[in-house]
Amino acid sequence: MIRLIAFLVYMMGYLVYSLPTLTKMKKLNPEMPVSERDQLIHQTPNKWSSTIMKITGSTVEVKGQEFLPDGPVVFVCNHEGDFDIPVLLASINKPFGFISKVEVKKAPIISSWMEVMNCVFIDRKDRRSAVQSIRDGVEKLKNGHSIVIFPEGTRSKGGPIGEFKAGGLRLAKDAGVPIVPIGIKGTADIFEKNNRLVRPANVQINICQPIEHEKIVAKDMKDIAADVRKIIIESFEKERIAS
Numbered sequence: 001m002i003r004l005i006a007f008l009v010y011m012m013g014y015l016v017y018s019l020p021t022l023t024k025m026k027k028l029n030p031e032m033p034v035s036e037r038d039q040l041i042h043q044t045p046n047k048w049s050s051t052i053m054k055i056t057g058s059t060v061e062v063k064g065q066e067f068l069p070d071g072p073v074v075f076v077c078n079h080e081g082d083f084d085i086p087v088l089l090a091s092i093n094k095p096f097g098f099i100s101k102v103e104v105k106k107a108p109i110i111s112s113w114m115e116v117m118n119c120v121f122i123d124r125k126d127r128r129s130a131v132q133s134i135r136d137g138v139e140k141l142k143n144g145h146s147i148v149i150f151p152e153g154t155r156s157k158g159g160p161i162g163e164f165k166a167g168g169l170r171l172a173k174d175a176g177v178p179i180v181p182i183g184i185k186g187t188a189d190i191f192e193k194n195n196r197l198v199r200p201a202n203v204q205i206n207i208c209q210p211i212e213h214e215k216i217v218a219k220d221m222k223d224i225a226a227d228v229r230k231i232i233i234e235s236f237e238k239e240r241i242a243s
Contacts, residue, residue: 003198034144042095049089057200064207079150098148141175158188164225
């Protein structure tokens with residue numbers, strides 16, 4: 001209970017504390033190179049997320065940072081729990097936005113940070129709006145920003161990795177960028193498996209080799225979705241066999 005209270009107090013307090021920085025980020029020179037601009041914006045979410053992970057008492061092991069390419073990418077991750085985003089923000093050496101449900105747009109301060117991070121809000125109940133959101137995501141990728149998607153569509157809560165829906169992966173195909181598969185294991189042990197209390201856990205992140213755009217356009221998107229899921233699952237199986 002103490003960790004949960006500390007997490008909530010820190011999260012809300014830091015968001016208020018970050019307001020002056022948020023204002024500065026909104027006023028950054030639009031002529032600034034995208035990579036430099038995104039790196040500046042990323043510093044605050046990175047610090048916020050790193051401290052959150054320290055509060056949980058968890059350890060995070062990241063493998064495959066060397067596979068991160070230059071330029072925009074679509075990160076495709078399995079979705080274990082609510083702490084997936086903080087873990088990624090704290091651990092991945094490449095700034096990114098992410099696809100989020102439109103309801104989060106009502107959250108004060110958080111939604112403003114998400115906007116400057118080039119996140120995309122999607123309303124899955126409104127097909128026309130969802131299509132426009134995908135187009136917005138493609139435009140952000142073409143402008144040089146990276147995006148994280150969770151194609152399972154829901155949290156596995158530590159269970160088997162669900163099927164990957166192909167729709168979101170079209171971002172990479174339409175924008176002409178690579179897909180970088182990322183496996184996440186252990187975040188559900190922080191929260192979802194503990195009756196919604198925060199407890200320490202061992203988290204593993206596997207960054208896998210990119211799938212180049214040429215290979216993406218050569219196959220059906222459903223096959224690409226299945227391939228990415230298989231890559232992520234096998235990244236953990238190889239470690240289990242090796243150990």
